[in-house]
Amino acid sequence: MTPREVVSHPPPLRESVPHHIAIVMDGNGRWARRRAQPRSLGHRAGQKAVRAIVEYCLRNRIPVLTLFAFSSENWKRPDAEVGALMDLFLKALDKEIDELHKNEVRVCFIGELSAFPDPIRTRMQVATTRTAGNQRLALNVCVNYGGRWDIATAARLAAEAALRGELDAAMLDERTLARYFCLADLPPPDLLIRTGGEHRISNFLLWQLAYAELYFTDTLWPDMDAAQFDLALDDYARRERRFGCVPAAPAAARAG
Numbered sequence: 001m002t003p004r005e006v007v008s009h010p011p012p013l014r015e016s017v018p019h020h021i022a023i024v025m026d027g028n029g030r031w032a033r034r035r036a037q038p039r040s041l042g043h044r045a046g047q048k049a050v051r052a053i054v055e056y057c058l059r060n061r062i063p064v065l066t067l068f069a070f071s072s073e074n075w076k077r078p079d080a081e082v083g084a085l086m087d088l089f090l091k092a093l094d095k096e097i098d099e100l101h102k103n104e105v106r107v108c109f110i111g112e113l114s115a116f117p118d119p120i121r122t123r124m125q126v127a128t129t130r131t132a133g134n135q136r137l138a139l140n141v142c143v144n145y146g147g148r149w150d151i152a153t154a155a156r157l158a159a160e161a162a163l164r165g166e167l168d169a170a171m172l173d174e175r176t177l178a179r180y181f182c183l184a185d186l187p188p189p190d191l192l193i194r195t196g197g198e199h200r201i202s203n204f205l206l207w208q209l210a211y212a213e214l215y216f217t218d219t220l221w222p223d224m225d226a227a228q229f230d231l232a233l234d235d236y237a238r239r240e241r242r243f244g245c246v247p248a249a250p251a252a253a254r255a256g
Protein backbone atom coordinates (compact mmCIF):
# COMPACT_ATOMS: atom_id res chain seq x y z
CA MET A 1 0.00 0.00 0.00
CA THR A 2 2.99 2.30 0.35
CA PRO A 3 4.62 4.08 -2.53
CA ARG A 4 8.13 2.83 -1.71
CA GLU A 5 9.88 4.82 -4.34
CA VAL A 6 8.17 7.43 -6.40
CA VAL A 7 10.08 7.59 -9.67
CA SER A 8 9.57 10.99 -11.18
CA HIS A 9 9.13 11.08 -14.93
CA PRO A 10 6.70 13.14 -16.97
CA PRO A 11 3.11 11.93 -16.86
CA PRO A 12 1.76 10.44 -20.13
CA LEU A 13 0.28 12.91 -22.56
CA ARG A 14 -3.41 12.36 -22.24
CA GLU A 15 -5.97 15.02 -22.92
CA SER A 16 -8.20 13.92 -20.14
CA VAL A 17 -7.02 12.40 -16.87
CA PRO A 18 -9.50 11.42 -14.13
CA HIS A 19 -9.38 13.45 -10.94
CA HIS A 20 -10.84 10.65 -8.91
CA ILE A 21 -10.40 6.91 -9.56
CA ALA A 22 -12.46 4.37 -7.63
CA ILE A 23 -11.52 0.67 -7.73
CA VAL A 24 -13.21 -2.62 -6.93
CA MET A 25 -10.14 -4.76 -6.34
CA ASP A 26 -11.43 -8.19 -7.33
CA GLY A 27 -9.65 -11.45 -8.09
CA ASN A 28 -7.28 -12.00 -5.16
CA GLY A 29 -8.82 -15.39 -4.34
CA ARG A 30 -8.60 -16.68 -7.92
CA TRP A 31 -5.04 -15.40 -8.23
CA ALA A 32 -4.09 -17.53 -5.22
CA ARG A 33 -6.12 -20.57 -6.34
CA ARG A 34 -4.34 -20.59 -9.70
CA ARG A 35 -1.14 -20.98 -7.73
CA ALA A 36 -2.63 -23.62 -5.42
CA GLN A 37 -2.18 -21.21 -2.52
CA PRO A 38 -4.56 -20.10 0.24
CA ARG A 39 -6.76 -17.07 -0.49
CA SER A 40 -4.91 -15.06 2.14
CA LEU A 41 -1.83 -15.18 -0.09
CA GLY A 42 -3.90 -13.58 -2.84
CA HIS A 43 -4.84 -10.74 -0.49
CA ARG A 44 -1.17 -10.25 0.39
CA ALA A 45 -0.35 -10.05 -3.31
CA GLY A 46 -3.27 -7.61 -3.63
CA GLN A 47 -1.56 -5.33 -1.15
CA LYS A 48 1.37 -4.97 -3.59
CA ALA A 49 -1.06 -3.87 -6.29
CA VAL A 50 -2.41 -1.27 -3.84
CA ARG A 51 1.12 0.11 -3.57
CA ALA A 52 1.35 0.14 -7.37
CA ILE A 53 -1.84 2.18 -7.82
CA VAL A 54 -0.85 4.65 -5.09
CA GLU A 55 2.50 5.18 -6.83
CA TYR A 56 0.72 5.46 -10.15
CA CYS A 57 -1.61 8.18 -8.87
CA LEU A 58 1.26 10.13 -7.34
CA ARG A 59 3.27 9.90 -10.55
CA ASN A 60 0.36 10.89 -12.77
CA ARG A 61 -0.92 13.61 -10.46
CA ILE A 62 -4.29 11.98 -9.90
CA PRO A 63 -5.46 13.62 -6.66
CA VAL A 64 -8.13 11.21 -5.38
CA LEU A 65 -8.14 7.40 -5.14
CA THR A 66 -10.87 5.35 -3.48
CA LEU A 67 -10.40 1.62 -2.92
CA PHE A 68 -13.00 -0.98 -1.96
CA ALA A 69 -10.98 -3.07 0.50
CA PHE A 70 -13.72 -4.80 2.52
CA SER A 71 -17.45 -4.75 1.85
CA SER A 72 -20.16 -5.09 4.48
CA GLU A 73 -20.88 -8.50 2.93
CA ASN A 74 -17.26 -9.72 3.27
CA TRP A 75 -17.88 -10.63 6.95
CA LYS A 76 -19.75 -13.68 5.60
CA ARG A 77 -16.49 -15.19 4.28
CA PRO A 78 -14.92 -18.08 6.23
CA ASP A 79 -13.52 -16.99 9.62
CA ALA A 80 -9.97 -17.84 8.56
CA GLU A 81 -10.15 -15.51 5.55
CA VAL A 82 -11.73 -12.64 7.52
CA GLY A 83 -9.05 -13.14 10.20
CA ALA A 84 -6.29 -13.08 7.58
CA LEU A 85 -7.69 -9.87 6.09
CA MET A 86 -7.89 -8.21 9.52
CA ASP A 87 -4.29 -9.26 10.15
CA LEU A 88 -3.27 -7.81 6.82
CA PHE A 89 -5.03 -4.49 7.52
CA LEU A 90 -3.41 -4.31 10.95
CA LYS A 91 0.08 -4.95 9.56
CA ALA A 92 -0.49 -2.57 6.63
CA LEU A 93 -1.56 0.16 9.06
CA ASP A 94 1.63 -0.36 11.07
CA LYS A 95 3.99 -0.69 8.13
CA GLU A 96 2.81 1.63 5.43
CA ILE A 97 1.72 4.84 7.10
CA ASP A 98 5.21 6.38 7.45
CA GLU A 99 5.81 6.05 3.73
CA LEU A 100 2.35 7.29 2.80
CA HIS A 101 2.83 10.29 5.06
CA LYS A 102 6.25 10.97 3.52
CA ASN A 103 4.61 11.00 0.10
CA GLU A 104 1.98 13.48 1.33
CA VAL A 105 -0.90 11.04 1.08
CA ARG A 106 -3.99 11.80 3.18
CA VAL A 107 -5.52 8.52 4.30
CA CYS A 108 -9.19 8.20 5.19
CA PHE A 109 -11.23 5.13 6.11
CA ILE A 110 -14.78 5.05 4.86
CA GLY A 111 -17.50 2.75 6.19
CA GLU A 112 -19.00 1.53 9.42
CA LEU A 113 -15.75 1.42 11.37
CA SER A 114 -17.35 0.50 14.71
CA ALA A 115 -17.45 -3.18 13.59
CA PHE A 116 -13.64 -3.46 13.62
CA PRO A 117 -11.59 -4.72 16.54
CA ASP A 118 -10.14 -1.97 18.76
CA PRO A 119 -6.50 -2.27 17.64
CA ILE A 120 -7.51 -1.74 14.02
CA ARG A 121 -9.85 1.13 14.83
CA THR A 122 -7.21 2.88 16.89
CA ARG A 123 -4.63 2.58 14.13
CA MET A 124 -7.13 3.84 11.54
CA GLN A 125 -7.76 6.86 13.74
CA VAL A 126 -4.03 7.51 14.25
CA ALA A 127 -3.34 7.19 10.51
CA THR A 128 -6.21 9.55 9.66
CA THR A 129 -5.14 12.18 12.15
CA ARG A 130 -1.47 11.96 11.27
CA THR A 131 -1.99 12.36 7.53
CA ALA A 132 -4.94 14.80 7.70
CA GLY A 133 -2.94 17.79 6.43
CA ASN A 134 -1.49 16.05 3.35
CA GLN A 135 -2.51 17.43 -0.03
CA ARG A 136 -0.87 15.37 -2.77
CA LEU A 137 -3.23 12.39 -2.88
CA ALA A 138 -6.43 11.66 -0.96
CA LEU A 139 -6.53 7.88 -0.44
CA ASN A 140 -9.92 6.63 0.75
CA VAL A 141 -9.99 3.04 1.91
CA CYS A 142 -13.56 1.69 2.07
CA VAL A 143 -13.91 -0.95 4.77
CA ASN A 144 -17.15 -2.47 6.03
CA TYR A 145 -18.65 -0.19 3.42
CA GLY A 146 -21.81 -0.63 1.36
CA GLY A 147 -23.44 1.85 -0.99
CA ARG A 148 -26.89 1.18 0.47
CA TRP A 149 -25.53 1.75 3.98
CA ASP A 150 -24.13 5.08 2.74
CA ILE A 151 -27.54 6.07 1.30
CA ALA A 152 -29.41 4.99 4.46
CA THR A 153 -26.90 6.87 6.66
CA ALA A 154 -27.22 10.05 4.57
CA ALA A 155 -31.03 9.84 4.79
CA ARG A 156 -30.88 9.32 8.56
CA LEU A 157 -28.47 12.23 9.08
CA ALA A 158 -30.65 14.52 6.96
CA ALA A 159 -33.77 13.42 8.88
CA GLU A 160 -32.00 14.11 12.18
CA ALA A 161 -30.96 17.57 10.94
CA ALA A 162 -34.58 18.24 9.97
CA LEU A 163 -35.75 17.15 13.42
CA ARG A 164 -33.28 19.58 14.99
CA GLY A 165 -34.75 22.32 12.81
CA GLU A 166 -31.51 22.78 10.81
CA LEU A 167 -33.07 21.65 7.54
CA ASP A 168 -36.48 22.16 5.95
CA ALA A 169 -37.54 18.61 4.98
CA ALA A 170 -39.81 19.97 2.23
CA MET A 171 -36.76 21.59 0.59
CA LEU A 172 -34.54 18.49 0.67
CA ASP A 173 -33.05 18.07 -2.81
CA GLU A 174 -30.10 16.20 -4.36
CA ARG A 175 -27.60 18.93 -3.57
CA THR A 176 -28.56 19.06 0.09
CA LEU A 177 -28.70 15.30 0.54
CA ALA A 178 -25.31 14.92 -1.18
CA ARG A 179 -23.69 16.72 1.77
CA TYR A 180 -24.48 13.78 4.06
CA PHE A 181 -22.73 11.10 2.00
CA CYS A 182 -19.27 9.68 2.49
CA LEU A 183 -16.72 11.52 0.32
CA ALA A 184 -18.99 14.61 0.18
CA ASP A 185 -15.93 16.85 0.42
CA LEU A 186 -14.35 15.39 -2.73
CA PRO A 187 -15.25 15.43 -6.42
CA PRO A 188 -17.18 12.27 -7.37
CA PRO A 189 -15.27 9.45 -9.10
CA ASP A 190 -14.64 10.04 -12.81
CA LEU A 191 -13.53 6.48 -13.43
CA LEU A 192 -14.50 3.20 -11.78
CA ILE A 193 -12.12 0.31 -12.44
CA ARG A 194 -13.23 -3.22 -11.59
CA THR A 195 -10.70 -6.00 -12.00
CA GLY A 196 -11.30 -9.76 -12.04
CA GLY A 197 -13.77 -10.06 -14.91
CA GLU A 198 -17.11 -9.36 -13.21
CA HIS A 199 -19.23 -6.57 -14.69
CA ARG A 200 -21.06 -5.20 -11.68
CA ILE A 201 -20.81 -2.47 -9.06
CA SER A 202 -21.40 -4.71 -6.02
CA ASN A 203 -22.93 -2.07 -3.74
CA PHE A 204 -19.95 0.30 -4.08
CA LEU A 205 -20.48 4.11 -4.03
CA LEU A 206 -23.99 3.78 -5.52
CA TRP A 207 -24.73 7.50 -5.21
CA GLN A 208 -21.27 8.84 -6.05
CA LEU A 209 -20.80 6.75 -9.23
CA ALA A 210 -23.84 8.24 -11.01
CA TYR A 211 -21.77 9.72 -13.85
CA ALA A 212 -18.55 7.74 -13.55
CA GLU A 213 -17.09 6.00 -16.58
CA LEU A 214 -16.91 2.25 -15.97
CA TYR A 215 -13.88 0.18 -16.94
CA PHE A 216 -13.88 -3.59 -16.51
CA THR A 217 -10.85 -5.78 -17.01
CA ASP A 218 -10.35 -9.54 -16.71
CA THR A 219 -6.95 -8.94 -15.10
CA LEU A 220 -6.94 -10.15 -11.49
CA TRP A 221 -6.20 -7.44 -8.93
CA PRO A 222 -2.75 -8.76 -7.88
CA ASP A 223 -1.68 -8.66 -11.55
CA MET A 224 -2.52 -4.96 -11.96
CA ASP A 225 0.54 -2.82 -12.63
CA ALA A 226 1.36 0.53 -14.22
CA ALA A 227 0.92 -0.86 -17.75
CA GLN A 228 -2.57 -2.13 -16.86
CA PHE A 229 -3.52 1.19 -15.27
CA ASP A 230 -2.26 2.95 -18.43
CA LEU A 231 -4.74 0.86 -20.46
CA ALA A 232 -7.58 1.95 -18.19
CA LEU A 233 -6.59 5.61 -18.41
CA ASP A 234 -6.12 5.46 -22.19
CA ASP A 235 -9.62 4.00 -22.45
CA TYR A 236 -10.96 6.74 -20.17
CA ALA A 237 -9.28 9.44 -22.30
CA ARG A 238 -11.26 8.19 -25.33
CA ARG A 239 -14.63 8.47 -23.57
CA GLU A 240 -16.95 11.34 -24.29
CA ARG A 241 -18.46 12.48 -21.01
CA ARG A 242 -21.81 14.12 -21.55
CA PHE A 243 -23.45 14.11 -18.10
CA GLY A 244 -26.85 13.73 -19.76
CA CYS A 245 -26.29 16.52 -22.32
CA VAL A 246 -25.94 16.23 -26.11
CA PRO A 247 -22.46 16.05 -27.67
CA ALA A 248 -20.75 19.42 -28.24
CA ALA A 249 -21.40 20.53 -31.83
CA PRO A 250 -18.37 21.16 -34.06
CA ALA A 251 -17.60 24.89 -34.47
CA ALA A 252 -18.81 25.02 -38.12
CA ALA A 253 -22.18 23.45 -37.24
CA ARG A 254 -22.60 25.91 -34.37
CA ALA A 255 -21.87 28.86 -36.67
CA GLY A 256 -24.47 27.65 -39.22
Ligand code: FPP
Pocket: 001, 025, 026, 027, 028, 029, 030, 031, 039, 043, 044, 046, 047, 050, 067, 068, 069, 070, 071, 074, 088, 089, 092, 141, 196, 221
Ligand atom coordinates in the same frame (compact mmCIF):
# COMPACT_ATOMS: atom_id res chain seq x y z
C1 FPP B 1 -11.65 -9.23 -3.53
O1 FPP B 1 -11.06 -10.38 -4.12
C2 FPP B 1 -10.72 -8.61 -2.58
C3 FPP B 1 -10.98 -8.39 -1.27
C4 FPP B 1 -12.23 -8.78 -0.60
C5 FPP B 1 -9.97 -7.81 -0.36
C6 FPP B 1 -9.19 -6.65 -0.91
C7 FPP B 1 -7.99 -6.49 -0.08
C8 FPP B 1 -6.77 -6.19 -0.53
C9 FPP B 1 -6.45 -5.85 -1.94
C10 FPP B 1 -5.68 -6.26 0.47
C11 FPP B 1 -4.95 -5.04 0.78
C12 FPP B 1 -5.73 -3.83 0.99
C13 FPP B 1 -5.32 -2.84 1.81
C14 FPP B 1 -6.05 -1.55 1.75
C15 FPP B 1 -4.20 -3.00 2.76
P1 FPP B 1 -11.73 -11.78 -3.90
O2 FPP B 1 -11.19 -12.36 -2.64
O3 FPP B 1 -13.23 -11.63 -3.92
O4 FPP B 1 -11.24 -12.58 -5.15
P2 FPP B 1 -12.03 -13.72 -5.97
O5 FPP B 1 -13.20 -13.02 -6.64
O6 FPP B 1 -11.02 -14.19 -6.94
O7 FPP B 1 -12.46 -14.76 -4.99
